[in-house]
Amino acid sequence: MAGLSAVAGLPAQASPTGPSPSDGLQRSTRAAPDDDDVTIRRDDQGRVRSVRTTAGRPVDRPTGVTASTAPEQAARAHLKRYGTTLGLHDQATDLDVAATTARAGDAEIVRFQQQVDGVPVLGGDLVVALDGANNLQSITGETTVGAPAPASPKVSADTARATALRVAAKAHPQSSALTAGEPERWIYDPTLLGAPGRPVGRQVWRVEVTAGEYGDVRELVLVDAATGAVPLHFNQVAEAKNRWVCDGVNFRRSPSQEVCPDTIPASRVRAEGGAANLEADVNKAYDYSGDTYDFYFGRVGRDSLDGAGMQIRSMVRYCEKPTFIPCPYPNAFWNGFGMVYGAGFAGADDVVGHELTHGVIEHTAGLFYVYQSGAVNESVADVMGELIDITNGSGTDASNY
Numbered sequence: 217m218a219g220l221s222a223v224a225g226l227p228a229q230a231s232p233t234g235p236s237p238s239d240g241l242q243r244s245t246r247a248a249p250d251d252d253d254v255t256i257r258r259d260d261q262g263r264v265r266s267v268r269t270t271a272g273r274p275v276d277r278p279t280g281v282t283a284s285t286a287p288e289q290a291a292r293a294h295l296k297r298y299g300t301t302l303g304l305h306d307q308a309t310d311l312d313v314a315a316t317t318a319r320a321g322d323a324e325i326v327r328f329q330q331q332v333d334g335v336p337v338l339g340g341d342l343v344v345a346l347d348g349a350n351n352l353q354s355i356t357g358e359t360t361v362g363a364p365a366p367a368s369p370k371v372s373a374d375t376a377r378a379t380a381l382r383v384a385a386k387a388h389p390q391s392s393a394l395t396a397g398e399p400e401r402w403i404y405d406p407t408l409l410g411a412p413g414r415p416v417g418r419q420v421w422r423v424e425v426t427a428g429e430y431g432d433v434r435e436l437v438l439v440d441a442a443t444g445a446v447p448l449h450f451n452q453v454a455e456a457k458n459r460w461v462c463d464g465v466n467f468r469r470s471p472s473q474e475v476c477p478d479t480i481p482a483s484r485v486r487a488e489g490g491a492a493n494l495e496a497d498v499n500k501a502y503d504y505s506g507d508t509y510d511f512y513f514g515r516v517g518r519d520s521l522d523g524a525g526m527q528i529r530s531m532v533r534y535c536e537k538p539t540f541i542p543c544p545y546p547n548a549f550w551n552g553f554g555m556v557y558g559a560g561f562a563g564a565d566d567v568v569g570h571e572l573t574h575g576v577i578e579h580t581a582g583l584f585y586v587y588q589s590g591a592v593n594e595s596v597a598d599v600m601g602e603l604i605d606i607t608n609g610s611g612t613d614a615s616n617y
Contacts, residue, residue: 274351283349287324288313291344294352295328302342303361304330310359314341317523322348332363335401337417338438339408339584360405363417369441373399376421376444380437383449384425387435390538391427399423404438404447410588411448420447432536434552436584450586453549459488460527461502463495464534466544466559475554476529497532497562504568505530505555507608511569511600512576521575528572529554532562550574565610570601 277285278293285293295307304310311328318324323346330340342357376399384394399421406413419441427433434452439445460476462483476484486493486502493499505528512518520526534556535543545558550571561567574597577583583593 274347274353277350277352281350285350287316287326287346287350290346290350291324291326291328294344294346294355295342298355302355303359311342312336319345320517323353328357330359332360332403332417333365335366335403335419337363337403337405337408338420338422339589340403340405341582358408360403360408360415360417362415363403363405366401366403366419367442369401369419369421371421371439371441371444373421376423376439376441379439379444379446380421380423380425380435380449383437383446384427384433384435387449387451388427388433390536390541391433392537394425394427394433397424397426399439401441402438406447409448409584409586411586418442418447424452432549432551432556448586450584452585453551459486459502459506460484461486461493461498461505461530461532463493463498463532466533466535468535468537468539468543475531475551475556495532497557497559500565501530501532501555501557501562501568503610504562504565504604504608505572507565507610508569508572508604511604511607518576521572522579526575526579530557530562531555532557533559550578552578565608566601566605568601569604570597573597573600576600 275294277283277290278297281290281293292307292311295302295304295311299307299310307328310330310332312331314327314329316324316326326344326346328342328344330337330342337360340357340359342355342359344355345353347353377396380399381394381396384396385391388394400423402420402422403417404420405415405417407415420438421441423437423439425433425435425437432453435449436452437449438447440447462476463485485495486498493502509520509528512520520528531554533544535541535545535558544560548555548557548561548567548571550556552575555562555568555571574593577593577596581596583589583596585593
């Protein structure tokens with residue numbers, strides 16, 4: 217038995233790209249149940265940051281678990297043993313399976329979403345990695361320990377939706393035709409996202425407000441279900457200045473969220489296997505998104521951004537409708553559906569790889585684009601974008617690019 221590591225809690229940070237303070241880790245030798253050699257590390261608020269034994273050796277599967285036991289059942293058996301240490305009251309009721317992903321050698325990863333009386337916790341999840349024999353390799357993630365049972369909301373869903381629209385309109389005065397999605401009940405503990413505050417959860421309405429020609433606004437708004445206050449809101453669009461393909465020809469357009477929608481086939485100027493286009497941006501978006509797909513499939517065995525063959529859609533030479541926003545559009549972003557590029561931005565393979573990696577992150581780790589998780593999101597996208605750049609044999613791979 218060895219090799220268990222778990223993380224619970226992240227240090228606060230002023231902004232996704234700002235400096236990270238010391239995490240205030242404190243060492244503790246208190247062992248997990250029945251494990252004399254397990255070392256537990258906690259943060260300065262007493263939350264578990266890691267639980268581990270000798271590196272490189274998995275923790276033996278619990279009694280009753282075999283190599284053929286279903287991954288979810290095996291993962292829950294391990295969590296039954298370590299759940300209290302990780303801040304859970306009862307893994308059977310506190311966790312809901314979010315996804316199970318196969319890895320090489322029959323290994324599995326099981327992702328769990330924390331919930332309180334059936335209400336999910338924002339940023340509260342645990343990821344259990346098992347080897348091919350269902351021995352435990354790692355547990356990573358974080359949970360809230362201060363969330364009371366959610367009461368009936370005093371603020372209605374309709375009120376929360378209206379509040380979210382007002383907040384988004386103020387945050388994005390240049391955007392028109394804002395649309396609010398269906399409010400959902402969640403538990404919000406600010407410390408799980410690295411925000412300042414006490415590690416105490418409260419019930420909120422989670423509302424996503426979208427707008428823009430191709431979804432350049434994805435404002436996530438949390439509305440307190442008891443008071444109507446807004447403890448957090450941020451735009452989830454992953455930006456970076458610096459195979460349907462559609463060409464916006466630098467024409468200012470009316471709001472629409474889909475990139476290369478099925479309903480407008482005429483907007484497609486290049487599709488999988490199609491001939492090269494006269495427009496360089498179209499060909500670069502096509503080529504470099506293909507390089508990104510090949511990188512993830514060939515090196516990590518991932519079939520597209522979502523791991524299930526998701527079509528990679530790109531819009532090049534995009535322009536916003538408001539005339540005070542520059543056209544050509546000086547940016548590129550992943551909007552949750554596809555890639556959007558201002559003129560020239562599809563010509564950089566590291567930018568394409570970076571932005572599409574945001575799609576991979578959204579479908580895997582689910583890192584929110586705010587505070588420390590936002591910094592990690594950007595860092596991973598930077599690294600993967602550069603790896604794609606230096607391995608695809610295209611573009612400029614000099615050390616100063």
